[in-house]
Amino acid sequence: xxxxxxxxxxxxxxxxxxxxxxxxxxxxxxxxxxxxxxxxxxxxxxxxxxxxxxxxxxxxxxxxxxxxxxxxxxxxxxxxxxxxxxxxxxxxxxxxxxxxxxxxxxxxxxxxxxxxxxxxxxxxxxxxxxxxxxxxxxxxxxxxxxxxxxxxxxxxxxxxxxxxxxxxxxxxxxxxxxxxxxxxxxxxxxxxxxxxxxxxxxxxxxxxxxxxxxxxxxxxxxxxxxxxxxxxxxxxxxxxxxxxxxxxxxxxxxxxxxxxxxxxxxxxxxxxxxxxxxxxxxxxxxxxxxxxxxxxxxxxxxxxxxxxxxxxxxxxxxxxxxxxxxxxxxxxxxxxxxxxxxxxxxxxxxxxxxxxxxxxxxxxxxxxxxxxxxxxxxxxxxxxxx
Numbered sequence: 533x534x535x536x537x538x539x540x541x542x543x544x545x546x547x548x549x550x551x552x553x554x555x556x557x558x559x560x561x562x563x564x565x566x567x568x569x570x571x572x573x574x575x576x577x578x579x580x581x582x583x584x585x586x587x588x589x590x591x592x593x594x595x596x597x598x599x600x601x602x603x604x605x606x607x608x609x610x611x612x613x614x615x616x617x618x619x620x621x622x623x624x625x626x627x628x629x630x631x632x633x634x635x636x637x638x639x640x641x642x643x644x645x646x647x648x649x650x651x652x653x654x655x656x657x658x659x660x661x662x663x664x665x666x667x668x669x670x671x672x673x674x675x676x677x678x679x680x681x682x683x684x685x686x687x688x689x690x691x692x693x694x695x696x697x698x699x700x701x702x703x704x705x706x707x708x709x710x711x712x713x714x715x716x717x718x719x720x721x722x723x724x725x726x727x728x729x730x731x732x733x734x735x736x737x738x739x740x741x742x743x744x745x746x747x748x749x750x751x752x753x754x755x756x757x758x759x760x761x762x763x764x765x766x767x768x769x770x771x772x773x774x775x776x777x778x779x780x781x782x783x784x785x786x787x788x789x790x791x792x793x794x795x796x797x798x799x800x801x802x803x804x805x806x807x808x809x810x811x812x813x814x815x816x817x818x819x820x821x822x823x824x825x826x827x828x829x830x831x832x833x834x835x836x837x838x839x840x841x842x843x844x845x846x847x848x849x850x851x852x853x854x855x856x857x858x859x860x861x862x863x864x865x866x867x868x869x870x871x872x873x874x875x876x877x878x879x880x881x882x883x884x885x886x887x888x889x890x891x892x893x894x895x896x897x898x899x900x901x902x903x904x905x906x907x908x909x910x911x912x913x914x915x916x917x918x
Contacts, residue, residue, distance in 0.1 A: 534898075534905045535563035537630035538658075539621065539647070541639035543572030544767050545793060546736055547819060548660035551690075551710040552636050553577050558711075558894035562901060565628050569617060569643065573795075584628065588620050618646025625651040631905045634658050634688070638668075638676055645683035654908045656901070657684040659816075660710075662697040662837070666740075666813040686904050688897060690817040691838040706900040709841075710819040711890030712826055720802045720828045723874040729757040731864075732804035732829070734797045734820045735764045735811075737774045742810035742834070742855065744780060749810075749860035751784040755868050760786060761800045765793030801827035805874055806867050809833040812855035818842060822888045825849065825881035830874040832863045842888070848880040 538556060540549055553574050556564050565584035568575045578585045625633060625647050634656045635644035641657050648655035661667050663677045680687075681699040688706045689695035695707055724730065731750070735741045743762060750760065762781075766774050774790070781788040791800065797820075801807060807824030809815070814837030821833045821842050831849035833839035843849035850867070852859040867874050 533561075533563055534632060534902050535565065535628070535630045536632050536634055536901050537625055537628055538564065538566045538634045538636055539568075539640045539644050540566070540574075540636040541569045541643070542637075543568045543570055543575035545573045545795065546767055547710075548636065548690075549574045551660075551819060552658075554711065554713065554890050555708075555894055555897065556583055557581055558890045559898050560894065561898050565630060567621060567624055569640075586624050586628070588617065588624060618643040619650065621647035622650025625653065632656060632901050632908075634901070635684070636660070638663075638680075641680060641683065645679075648683075654685040654904055655683060656686045656688055656904065658688045658690075659694050659698065660690050662694050662814055662816050664697050664814070685908070686900070688900065691841055693814060693837045693841065694816045704900075704904065706896060708893045708897050708900075709822075709888045710817050711888050711893035712819065712822050712885065714826060714886055714889045715798075723805050723830070723871045723878060724758075725871060726755045726868050727758065729755075729806065729868050730759050730761070730804045731757045731806045731808060732761045732763060732797075732800050732824075733808050733810065734801065734824070735809070736770075737762070737764050737766045737777060738770050739773055740811060740813050742812040743777050745812055745855060745857050745860065746808055746810040747777065747780050747784060747786060747788070749857045750786060750864060752857075752861045753864045753868060755865075756786070757806075757868060758787065760788045761791060761804065762788055763791045763794050763797045763800050797823070798827055801829055804829055805878075806864070807831045808860075808864070809839060810860060811837070813837075814854065815839055821849070822885050826885035828878045828882055830867050830877040831881060832860070832867065834860075842884070844884070847877075848884040849877055 566578050567586040569588050571587045575585055621643050632654050633644050633648045635641040636658050644655050657680050663673055665673050668676055677699055686704040688708050690710050692707055801824050807829035809818055809821050811834050817838035821839050824831045833843055834854040835851045843851055845851045850863050852863050
């Protein structure tokens, strides 16, 4: 039986890590294990679920080599630290008898490139970020793209948008959307009148997620909602942005509650009439959009990127251009002022969300990994015979 070892550089509860936790739990027909280069809530969740979990002790700072960049010297230092870490992971991989290694981030890919060679098993790059200048910078993005193509045996991408940012030449690839747990449409409050509307924004508080753009757009609407929830915490040294958002909300006189990180934001989504996704650059996928639709919210999301693969505009949600404050204000005005439109969108949304069931994604991933391992075994056997 295929045994897949999923490797992540962090166990912080951010979007990609939480998706991987759902995926690993939902996988059937193959053995699974996980390895993290640091302990944290997601690792605790895996252990609690009975998943074979390993923490590789190291002194690597996961904040190095971030999207914002750490300078050339920092990048080089971080790169070689990850290569050294890969040797330790190689030993873990061999002991676990894994037959395929799945790297869950760019940093994990560097570690996995060494470990997979040590263990002589295929390496899959599970890509959660678009490999573009917006995320990695103009100099680094092409290097990451080429490195990923050179060291990985296959890709799993979280959207067609993400896959389009990779080098595809002679590389097996699967698009597996970050599925959600479909709940069958639990009862929720009906859409409220304009002056009683509740709006929720769910996501890590970081500048590229655009919460500041949302607050400024909201300040310009004709009818202000009764309440707004900003659900999400900060990671990787982003606390100053949260302080900035709190000051901005106060200055604009907006009725905002900052909840901090919440393991399951469904409670807030089910209380809300409108969910807003407001990333200012192309979102790789946007699982929160599907979660909001599953909860029966009327959803506004930003384009381009993954949300265009989720929402049918005017049918089960609305799309606005990323970072366009005026468009976001207009969309908010349209939904807040028209409860009937909200009802139509929120009624259609759960049916669309069923297209992104985590069990479907898990089935596709399991089948893809099985085929990759079988192909790898045949290739090695042919090499030995020759």
